[in-house]
Amino acid sequence: MKHGLLGAGALLFTSVSLLGSPAMAEPVKGGVIDVATVGEPPTLDPMTSTADLVGMITQHIFETLYTFDKDWNVVPLLAEAMPDISQDGKIYAIKLRSGVKFQDGSDMTSKDVVASLKRWEEVASRGKQTASDIQSIEADGDLGVKITLKQPYAPLLSLLAFNNSAAIILPSDDQDMPLKKVIGTGPYMLKDRKPDQYIQLVRFDGYKSRSDAPNGYGGARHQYLDEIRFVPVPDPNTRVQGAIAGQFAYADSLPVESYDQVKGGKDKAMILKPFGWPVFMMNTKEGVLSNLQIRKAVQAAMNSEDMLLAAFGSKEFFTVDGSLYPEGFAWHSDAGTEAYNQGNPEKAAELLKKAGYDGKPIRILTSRQYEFHYKMAQVAQAYLEQAGFKVDMQVVDWATLTQRRADPKLWDMFITHSPFLPEPALNGYMQDSSPGWWATDAKHAAIEPFVTETDPKKRAALFSKVQQVTFDEVPMYKVGDFNALAAVSPELKDVNQASWPYFWNAYLQK
Known part of the structure; x- marks a missing residue:
């Protein structure tokens, strides 16, 4: 033995840690x-x-x-x-x-x-x-x-x-x-x-x-x-005001445009950098987006830079990057990224025409509890409608969104986000059973060698093939990279x- x-994919992780090191201080019990x-x-x-x-x-x-x-x-x-x-x-x-x-x-x-x-x-x-x-x-x-x-x-x-x-x-x-x-x-x-x-x-x-x-x-x-x-x-502005007033010991997921306000308040602003990536997941199992060509039209229409600007404002809080992992991770690759951030409604309209799109609305689930989700969804809606899609934007609370996304009959796209995880297999899109239900022969052909290989260097090379197939089959659209804001x-x-x-x-x- x-x-x-x-x-443990963490062995390949070389970016800045978000976990920090414990400070040296005399602890006090209670409270x-x-x-x-x-x-x-x-x-x-x-x-x-x-x-x-x-x-x-x-x-x-x-x-x-x-x-x-x-x-x-x-x-x-x-x-x-x-x-x-x-x-x-x-x-x-x-x-x-x-x-x-x-x-x-x-x-x-x-x-x-x-x-x-x-x-x-x-x-x-x-x-x-x-x-x-x-x-x-x-x-x-x-x-x-x-x-x-x-x-x-x-x-x-x-x-x-x-x-x-x-x-x-x-x-x-x-x-x-x-x-x-x-x-x-x-x-x-x-x-x-x-x-x-x-x-x-x-x-x-x-x-x-x-x-x-x-x-x-x-x-x-x-x-x-x-x-x-x-x-x-649920209301992000209420969390901001609570942080400014010192109402909470910790306030999670604050809108980044509140950074200057929070800095002047009673709680300390905390920037989590690099944090993660927002992503539109697509329903590949049922409905409009079960058609690959229509998903490619969505991909062609999307403008990441505009979505990130709308959501975060300052470039201090985002990077326009289509790679599934940013530079600094051994998983970083440019494979397939030529399909990222096209912002080309005309090309999308051509793809829709070839796919025989019948005008059925794309149901997009989003929530204002994560305000940056909602702002990105608004920009996405504008670009999709410009390409000829009909869009049914459904704004719900986060608990409802997580319940609805479990049923393939209730949605076509939803926006979520994830931190950068040390092992790619931890990401939901790698699982056939994760909402979106992406399960194809091409996916399995790319993932199986990656998860069975135990040599870290070989795994890094194999992950580029996983990234390529995600761009080819469009089970999701990564918007970019972002930093997060909290207050303590x-x-x-x-x-x-x-x-x-x-x-x-x-x-x-x-």
């Missing part, structure tokens, strides 16, 4: 914080959702076998250490930490882990995709688990570490679908949830932290705060810049 980090979020999460079961909002909140309650450090390397969390991996890359032997308790007081054992990973295979979009590569998941004593693969699968550890569509560990007798009890092993547990008012988490006194130093999402998770309340504040109270210490903000290790200092 050998110790390995096979395919309650209010965290302003973009809205009400559709669920508290992170296995069943890829929404960042769900992952942000539930990562305090539930934990996974592995997680990511500040440099996006996979590190152990509920696992005792990195797995022993067989020479052929097919068998992962995982030793579990002893003494870990669930929030109902029961001990975590391999029985719970096996049941949870099997549930993940059945109900999580990323778990379903991974299941086809898994031959078996078995207990190896009370504190050991063995995962046997049909063939090497490089992204496995990153998938087990990810916090949405997450392989969370639940008690073996609490595997209901939908989840009936919110019981994890995390540092905070659910006390109360009042929809559209707050989700109240309190310290779990039975929590067993890792003993190693805090490191990104990894290492020790100290529970300095008594209580964390996630408060849905000067009294709240040790809150690091992070793609999914976390508040273990944070403390209040008056």
Whole structure:
């Protein structure tokens, strides 16, 4: 056996970390914080959702076998250490930490882990995709688990570490679908949830932290705060005014045009750079955009620069870039990018004519809870209508959008965004079951060599072929790269810049 980090794509990540390093200060226990979020999460079961909002909140309650450090390397969390991996890359032997308790007081054992990973295979979009590569998941004593693969699968550890569509560990007798009890092993547990008012988490006194130093999402998770309340504040201007007034300890996802206002307020402005990419996902399964030629017409019509300017204003907050990963990542490639940012309604109109477009409206789902989504959708609508499309813009709250996008009969395009993830296989478009349901022979021919190759340099070259097929088959349209804005109270210490903000290790200092 050998110790390995096979395919933890984080090994190829060379851009600036968003996870930060813990500041040196004397922590103080106690206190309650209010965290302003973009809205009400559709669920508290992170296995069943890829929404960042769900992952942000539930990562305090539930934990996974592995997680990511500040440099996006996979590190152990509920696992005792990195797995022993067989020479052929097919068998992962995982030793579990002893003494870990669930929030109902029961001990975590391999029985719970096996049941949870099997549930993940059945109900999580990323778990379903991974299941086809898994031959078996078995207990190896009370504190050991063995995962046997049909063939090497490089992204496995990153998938087990990810916090949405997450392989969370639940008690073996609490595997209901939908989840009936919110019981994890995390540092905070659910006390109360009042929809559209707050989700109240309190310290779990039975929590067993890792003993190693805090490191990104990894290492020790100290529970300095008594209580964390996630408060849905759907209106972005209300979040801005709350940050200026010092109403919230942390305000997430603020409109970037409010940067100067926030800088002059009571809370400190925090720029997350580089953060991620906004993207229009297309319904390749049903409706108008199941026709590839019509998707190519959408691609031809889109003007990324205008969308980014409308959404972010200052070039300090965006880059016009079609590559799926920006420079600084080993995954960066120019493959297929000649089809990006065409802004050519005339060409789009020709493609529509050849495709026999019948004038049926494209239903675009968007939400004003992420104001930059809404502004981009408005510009996209203008360019699409100029090309001859009819557009039905449907503005809904974020929870409704995440529910509707699960049904292929209800939409044609929706806009979302994602942080830059260390392993490309973590991105939703790589999964056949992710909303959009892109599943073609050409996609599979590009992805299979990429996910089965374990050599990091070869994987980087293979990813350019994955990017090429996304431009060829247009399951989505990446708008560009953007930086994000948040605000944090000067009294709240040790809150690091992070793609999914976390508040273990944070403390209040008056």
